[in-house]
Amino acid sequence: xxxxxxxxxxxxxxxxxxxxxxxxxxxxxxxxxxxxxxxxxxxxxxxxxxxxxxxxxxxxxxxxxxxxxxxxxxxxxxxxxxxxxxxxxxxxxxxxxxxxxxxxxxxxxxxxxxxxxxxxxxxxxxxxxxxxxxxxxxxxxxxxxxxxxxxxxxxxxxxxxxxxxxxxxxxxxxxxxxxxxxxxxxxxxxxxxxxxxxxxxxxxxxxxxxxxxxxxxxxxxxxxxxxxxxxxxxxxxxxxxxxxxxxxxxxxxxxxxxxxxxxxxxxxxx
Numbered sequence: 001x002x003x004x005x006x007x008x009x010x011x012x013x014x015x016x017x018x019x020x021x022x023x024x025x026x027x028x029x030x031x032x033x034x035x036x037x038x039x040x041x042x043x044x045x046x047x048x049x050x051x052x053x054x055x056x057x058x059x060x061x062x063x064x065x066x067x068x069x070x071x072x073x074x075x076x077x078x079x080x081x082x083x084x085x086x087x088x089x090x091x092x093x094x095x096x097x098x099x100x101x102x103x104x105x106x107x108x109x110x111x112x113x114x115x116x117x118x119x120x121x122x123x124x125x126x127x128x129x130x131x132x133x134x135x136x137x138x139x140x141x142x143x144x145x146x147x148x149x150x151x152x153x154x155x156x157x158x159x160x161x162x163x164x165x166x167x168x169x170x171x172x173x174x175x176x177x178x179x180x181x182x183x184x185x186x187x188x189x190x191x192x193x194x195x196x197x198x199x200x201x202x203x204x205x206x207x208x209x210x211x212x213x214x215x216x217x218x219x220x221x222x223x224x225x226x227x228x229x230x231x232x233x234x235x236x237x238x239x240x241x242x243x244x245x246x247x248x249x250x251x252x253x254x255x256x257x258x259x260x261x262x263x264x265x266x267x268x269x270x
Contacts, residue, residue, distance in 0.1 A: 027060040027087040027255045034066050036095025040123055042235055043092050049238045050090065053248055060087070060251065068099045073106045083110045088117035088254045091124040092232070096131075104131060111137065112222030117254030122232040125180055137221055139228050140183035144205040149176045149234060153195035154215060157268060161191050161218065162260045163249030166242045170195065173240070176233035177215055179208060188228075189262045192216040218253070218262040225254050225262065 031050060033043040047064045054060035063070070063081065071089070072082050083089070083106055099107070111118050118137070120127075126142035128134040135141050151172045156164050177194060194213035215230040227250050231237050238244075253260045 026054070026058065027257075028081075028085055029054060029060045029062045029088045029090060029251070030070055030081075030083075030086045031062050031064045031090045031092070032066075032068060032071070032097075033064065033092050034068060034097050035093065036097055037126060038094050038123065040092070040094070040233065042122075042232060042238065045235055045238055046092050046121060046232055049244070050247070050251075053244060053251070057248055059248070059257075060255065068097050068103065071099055071103050071107050073109070074102075083107070083114075083116075086110075086116070087256075088119060088251065090119045090121065091127060092121040093127045094123045095126070096128060104134070108133060108137060111224035111226065113224075115223035115256070117224060117251075117256070118221070118226045119250065119254055120226070120228040122176075122178075122230055125178060125228065125230070135182055136187075137226060139188045139217055139219060139226070140180035143179045143181035143207060145176050145178050146203040146206045147177065147200065149174065152177050152215075153198040154192055155195050156192055158189065158191050160261070161189070162253045162258055163246035164191055166245040166249075167192075173231065173237065174234060175231050175237050177213065178230050179206065179213060180230075181207070183212075183214060185212075185214075185266055186264050188214075188217040188219040189264055190214045190217045190267070193267075212267060218260065219264070220262050225256070227254060 031047050033047055035043060051062040051064065054062050070081055073084060074082060076082050110116050120138045125138060125140055129141060152175050153172050156167050156169050159165055159169065192215045194215060196211040217228055219226045252258045
């Protein structure tokens with residue numbers, strides 16, 4: 001019996017020394033909130049929310065920046081991290097960001113070749129109009145928000161994708177929803193769209209004749225994973241518990257922790 005106890009003590013000590021009982025290392029997330037166009041008040045609030053969710057779940061650490069210095073695979077001076085350090089890059093951005101051609105190539109390689117994740121929030125589609133490869137990667141570009149902030153009627157198209165089970169199949173959310181150009185369902189899997197039967201088409205600047213207003217979508221990009229989440233203009237959205245739960249599951253998918261089918265498919269029949 002004494003021999004058994006000693007063996008158990010030795011096993012426990014070995015596990016503690018080797019870290020076998022330790023929590024898995026947290027993933028690392030780079031949040032970029034640089035605004036070179038319209039200034040969204042919620043950029044900082046979104047950063048704080050994502051930082052908080054990572055802290056509360058213990059799944060990731062968030063490094064928050066308002067510049068693009070770390071978006072490079074070059075070795076940086078001092079304690080500065082580069083893309084090799086991170087698992088996911090998040091953009092809540094506008095305009096032509098401060099990135100040279102090498103940085104742009106490094107960002108696409110980070111996703112496509114290294115198999116990492118990219119999350120574009122709200123105005124991330126209002127970014128890099130002069131860089132077509134970015135628009136192709138994220139899935140399209142901003143093309144007005146005809147209804148401004150309104151009670152947006154939303155439909156969950158894919159309740160089986162990570163995070164979507166927390167949302168009703170049909171619901172309303174007070175937010176500003178973008179119309180997107182250069183968008184194709186042949187490249188992405190739409191998770192949430194506006195309910196086209198409940199929209200006011202007398203508003204100016206409505207350009208999509210197909211009435212297909214996708215709001216959240218996912219895609220595989222090379223070895224990597226991309227989500228565009230068009231929500232987030234209002235503070236209330238970031239405080240919504242169901243949206244926060246959705247974001248956590250989206251981050252887990254982007255970090256490669258859970259599976260999720262991002263195969264493109266057509267709009268479901270009514």
